[in-house]
Amino acid sequence: xxxxxxxxxxxxxxxxxxxxxxxxRKNIIIMFMSVELMLNAVxxxxxxFSHYLQDMRGHILVFFVITVAAAEAAIxxxxxxxxxxxxxxxxxxxxxxxKG
Amino acid sequence: MxxxxxxxxxxxxxxxxxxxxxxxxxxxxxxxVSTLAVGGSWVVAVMTLMDVLGGHTINEDLxxxxxxxxxxxxxxxxxxxxxxxxLIVVTTCSMLIHIYSIGYMHGDKGYYRFFxxxxxxxxxxxxxVMANNFMQLYFGWEGVGLCSYFLIGYYFDKKSASDAGKKxxxxxxxxxxxxxxxxxxxxxxxxxxxxxxxxxxxxSFATQSINFLGYDVHLMTLIALLLFxxxxxxxxxxxxxxxxxxxxEGPTPVSALIHAATMVTAGVFLIARCSPIFNLSPTALMVxxxxxxxxxxxxxxxxxxxxxxxxxxxxxxxxxxxxMFLACGVGAYTAGVFHLYTxxxxxxxxxxxxxxxxxxxxxxxxLQKMGGLKKYMPVTYWTMFFASLSIAGVxxxxxxxxxxxxxxxxxxxxxxxxxxxWAIGTLVAFLTAFYSFRLIFLTFHGKxxxxxxxxxxxxxxxxxxxxxxxxxxxxxxGAGWVGIPHLLGGGAHFTEFMMPVLGHPEGHGTxxxxxxxxxxxxxxxxxxxxxxxxxxxxxxxIPGKLLQQFSAVHKVLFNKxxxxxxxxxxxxxxxxxxxxxxxxxxxxxxxxEAIVNGVxxxxxxxxxxxxxxxxxxxxxxxxxxxxxxxxxxxxxxxR
Numbered sequence: 001x002x003x004x005x006x007x008x009x010x011x012x013x014x015x016x017x018x019x020x021x022x023x024x025r026k027n028i029i030i031m032f033m034s035v036e037l038m039l040n041a042v043x044x045x046x047x048x049f050s051h052y053l054q055d056m057r058g059h060i061l062v063f064f065v066i067t068v069a070a071a072e073a074a075i076x077x078x079x080x081x082x083x084x085x086x087x088x089x090x091x092x093x094x095x096x097x098x099k100g
Numbered sequence: 101m102x103x104x105x106x107x108x109x110x111x112x113x114x115x116x117x118x119x120x121x122x123x124x125x126x127x128x129x130x131x132x133v134s135t136l137a138v139g140g141s142w143v144v145a146v147m148t149l150m151d152v153l154g155g156h157t158i159n160e161d162l163x164x165x166x167x168x169x170x171x172x173x174x175x176x177x178x179x180x181x182x183x184x185x186x187l188i189v190v191t192t193c194s195m196l197i198h199i200y201s202i203g204y205m206h207g208d209k210g211y212y213r214f215f216x217x218x219x220x221x222x223x224x225x226x227x228x229v230m231a232n233n234f235m236q237l238y239f240g241w242e243g244v245g246l247c248s249y250f251l252i253g254y255y256f257d258k259k260s261a262s263d264a265g266k267k268x269x270x271x272x273x274x275x276x277x278x279x280x281x282x283x284x285x286x287x288x289x290x291x292x293x294x295x296x297x298x299x300x301x302x303x304s305f306a307t308q309s310i311n312f313l314g315y316d317v318h319l320m321t322l323i324a325l326l327l328f329x330x331x332x333x334x335x336x337x338x339x340x341x342x343x344x345x346x347x348x349e350g351p352t353p354v355s356a357l358i359h360a361a362t363m364v365t366a367g368v369f370l371i372a373r374c375s376p377i378f379n380l381s382p383t384a385l386m387v388x389x390x391x392x393x394x395x396x397x398x399x400x401x402x403x404x405x406x407x408x409x410x411x412x413x414x415x416x417x418x419x420x421x422x423x424m425f426l427a428c429g430v431g432a433y434t435a436g437v438f439h440l441y442t443x444x445x446x447x448x449x450x451x452x453x454x455x456x457x458x459x460x461x462x463x464x465x466x467l468q469k470m471g472g473l474k475k476y477m478p479v480t481y482w483t484m485f486f487a488s489l490s491i492a493g494v495x496x497x498x499x500x501x502x503x504x505x506x507x508x509x510x511x512x513x514x515x516x517x518x519x520x521x522w523a524i525g526t527l528v529a530f531l532t533a534f535y536s537f538r539l540i541f542l543t544f545h546g547k548x549x550x551x552x553x554x555x556x557x558x559x560x561x562x563x564x565x566x567x568x569x570x571x572x573x574x575x576x577x578g579a580g581w582v583g584i585p586h587l588l589g590g591g592a593h594f595t596e597f598m599m600p601v602l603g604h605p606e607g608h609g610t611x612x613x614x615x616x617x618x619x620x621x622x623x624x625x626x627x628x629x630x631x632x633x634x635x636x637x638x639x640x641x642i643p644g645k646l647l648q649q650f651s652a653v654h655k656v657l658f659n660k661x662x663x664x665x666x667x668x669x670x671x672x673x674x675x676x677x678x679x680x681x682x683x684x685x686x687x688x689x690x691x692x693e694a695i696v697n698g699v700x701x702x703x704x705x706x707x708x709x710x711x712x713x714x715x716x717x718x719x720x721x722x723x724x725x726x727x728x729x730x731x732x733x734x735x736x737x738x739r
Contacts (some may be wrong), residue, residue, distance in 0.1 A: 018122075019726060022719075022721055022722060023721075023726065025724055029721075031718075041406075061242055092717070092718055092719060093717060095716075095718065096715065096716030096717050097716060098714065098716040099714060099715055099716030
């Protein structure tokens, strides 16, 4: 039986990798993938708590997250393609129209 | 008797019609509306006078204007002997001057506006004299002041005219401030602003004093002097006389109507009306008498050396108004009002003649450029000559009777300053005769001193101008015959008529004294005329020599004792300095603008700082968000 802590360490590690990737990589597609990674890290911790506490509400939440992530992937990719068509680039620093 | 309401409201209707429809519809027919209206007023005024002569007086409220607690004001009318005389003076002069203006203002681009204001003025003046309470009097008082402002600045595209209008209005503020305070004190004392209760109860307050600015002041003296403040401003007495000479910038009919015959005499009317209050205060009466005497002497000396034909007459007006105040001040209100009444005719006539001369001279006002106009404009010459005889006090003419009565009552009356003001008055009679005839001789006699074009242009004025001159001339000659004193075999009807309102002036003296006083004033008048003839007809080079010898005196007189310069130095320039440096420089620029501009500027500067945070880079925002999340989690863990 793998103890709960290990799952949580894994979840934290994946989350940190995702966040690091989001903050450091400049390609929007990679950043987008990093976001997915963070979402999945959360899913891991939710599932592990659910199993540990023998409570099905964690599972329900995970399904919600997966649904949202799927929708987000669809819309997000569409946005990225539209951006690329306009800017001919997928570099995050090029997209600073909101500079004050 | 009910139709007396037509007297003020016909001119008001004419004003409304002309001001609303004048510009687009009536245009150069505006005189019909105004002249017919004032003519109607005149007819009703004469009928009213007949009623008053028959012993009827009216005092009734028409409409409640203001009610607030115990303070109640109505639009109400009092028609007694004093009002009846004023009604005749105002409507007669106004009507003749309306007719004169038809010719004088012909072709002016503001024709309808001129007649509209003239009607509004007539309405206000009539409201002033017909009031039965102080508030309505004040309403008319301010109304005539407003019309005076409109009409002085009638040629508003001329800077000097609009300046003169402003000057008249602002100088009058000083006087009206005192007048307003006077009405407030009257209300506080009597609990009413109606004439009847105020004058009725005045005697019971005769010994009362009031704390004013920390001093105990005799109540009646305070009220009387505050009211006199208003009279000083409106009637151009020292030290608020400065506006009247400048008011000559207005069209000449305006000078004749407003600044000679009617409005400026409102101050004298006020004092006569308030005689029950003034009678209770010997101090106030003395102030009135001395102010009048000093003003009349002062203005007469300035009038001696001026060259502007209208300004000479303006100073003459100030001087004659001083005479009327002198009369009121020695308790001879009847004589003051009598002089007001005769003066209205001969002074309006003098102004209208001056207007006629200006008309012929194409606007030239300088005496030194005239001369010999007699043969070109005989009607103007003879009417002006008679008016001057009247003002100079030649026996038989209107001015003689009123002036003589003033001088006799000043001499014989109980006033402590009576003898002094009599002496000044007699001197002024001499000066008046001198400058009036200087004007006549320089204008109408001798050789023409202007340019050839001007000489070619000389002509007598049209009928619409000369007919009013002749009609007024009848008044200037004969108006005084209603008040021939007993001494000369007359009935002194005017004094008898006014007695119910103004009381009987006290005079103690023998017939011999009265003959002597009269003889002295007649001699003064004739010697003034004689001296003027000697200087300007027989020896035209004498004035030049005198001028060289007394150039310093001449300079002071010519510059009107530097009063304007003095006011400019002590009042106007400090005011402008304060306005520029303190009100604009500090209050406006430093305080108000600092607040108004400072608030948005501070906000702007702060947002300039915050603006830098918005880099537009997604990852910066994400970093900040992550850092924030870490801090929050950290805090939660540490707690």
